[in-house]
Amino acid sequence: MERPTDWDAQWRVEPLDPAAPDAEERTPRWRAQERLVLERFGSFARLQVVELGAGRGLNAFLYARRGARVTLLDVSTLVLSQAEELFGAHGLAVELVEGDVFDLPAEVRERFDVSMSFGLCEHFLAERRRRVVGSHLEVLRPGGIAMIGVPNRFAPAYRLWMGVLKARGSWPLGTEVPFSARELATLARAAGGEPLEPVYGSFAASVVNHGVNQALFKLGRKGLSVPQPAVPMLDRLGYELLLPVVRPG
Ligand SMILES: C[S@@+](CC[C@H](N)C(=O)[O-])C[C@H]1O[C@@H](n2cnc3c(N)ncnc32)[C@H](O)[C@@H]1O
Numbered sequence: 001m002e003r004p005t006d007w008d009a010q011w012r013v014e015p016l017d018p019a020a021p022d023a024e025e026r027t028p029r030w031r032a033q034e035r036l037v038l039e040r041f042g043s044f045a046r047l048q049v050v051e052l053g054a055g056r057g058l059n060a061f062l063y064a065r066r067g068a069r070v071t072l073l074d075v076s077t078l079v080l081s082q083a084e085e086l087f088g089a090h091g092l093a094v095e096l097v098e099g100d101v102f103d104l105p106a107e108v109r110e111r112f113d114v115s116m117s118f119g120l121c122e123h124f125l126a127e128r129r130r131r132v133v134g135s136h137l138e139v140l141r142p143g144g145i146a147m148i149g150v151p152n153r154f155a156p157a158y159r160l161w162m163g164v165l166k167a168r169g170s171w172p173l174g175t176e177v178p179f180s181a182r183e184l185a186t187l188a189r190a191a192g193g194e195p196l197e198p199v200y201g202s203f204a205a206s207v208v209n210h211g212v213n214q215a216l217f218k219l220g221r222k223g224l225s226v227p228q229p230a231v232p233m234l235d236r237l238g239y240e241l242l243l244p245v246v247r248p249g
C-alpha cells in the first residue's frame with residue numbers, strides 16, 4: 001500500500017537555500033544532463049523543458065539560467081508559488097502548471113524537448129511506478145529526452161539513514177522505495193523509451209549528506225560542504241541515480 005506524503009507540510013518548513021543551484025551544478029547528475037543536452041541539441045537556448053513533480057524546480061532553474069524555456073508541473077500550489085518567487089528573484093521566466101502526473105493536462109502532452117524529475121518516481125508503487133515513468137515520455141515530442149532522477153537502491157549510506165529514521169518513527173515522508181538502474185530501465189522500455197547509460201552520483205557525497213552531515217545536524221552544528229569526487233565503480237553505491245531515456249523519433 002502506498003502511504004501518501006503531505007508535501008505542503010514539507011514545503012512550508014523547508015528553508016530556501018540560496019546556494020542550492022550552485023551546489024546542484026557541481027553534481028554528476030547535472031554535469032551529465034549538460035553533456036547530453038549539448039550533444040543532442042547543441043545548446044540550451046530556446047529548448048522547451050518541463051520538470052515534473054518539480055517542487056521549487058531546482059534543475060529547471062539551471063536550464064532556465066542557460067536560456068531554456070521552462071515549465072514546472074506539480075500538484076502543490078504552495079510550492080509552485082515558492083518557485084515563482086525564486087525564479088522571479090533571478091529574473092528568470094517560468095510557466096507554472098498545477099497538475100497531476102497521473103492525469104496530465106493536454107497543454108503539456110508531446111510538447112517538450114526535455115522532461116525530467118528528481119525525487120518523484122520513488123514515491124509510487126506497482127502500476128503507478130510504471131505510469132509515472134511513462135508520463136516523462138508522454139510530455140516529450142518524438143526525439144526528446146527524459147532525465148529521470150531517483151534514489152539508488154544500492155546506496156548504503158542513504159539506506160542506513162532511512163532505516164534509522166524509520167526505526168525511530170521519525171521518517172518524515174510516506175512511501176519511498178528506491179530504484180535499481182535495471183528496474184528503471186525496464187519501466188522506461190515498457191513505456192516505449194530507449195534508456196541510455198545510467199549515471200551515478202558521487203559515493204563520497206552520499207556519505208557526507210546521509211552520514212556525516214546528519215550527525216552534525218543532530219549536534220546542532222553546520223553541515224560540511226558536499227564533495228563530488230568521481231570514483232567510477234564506487235559511485236554505483238552513491239545516492240543519486242539518473243537514467244536518461246530517449247523518446248524515439
Ligand atoms: C521530493 S519533491 C521533489 C522536488 C524537486 N524535484 C526537488 O528536486 O527538489 C516531490 C514533489 O512531487 C510532487 N508530486 C507528488 N505527487 C505528484 C503528482 N501525482 N503529480 C505531480 N506532482 C506530484 C510533490 O508535490 C513534491 O513537490
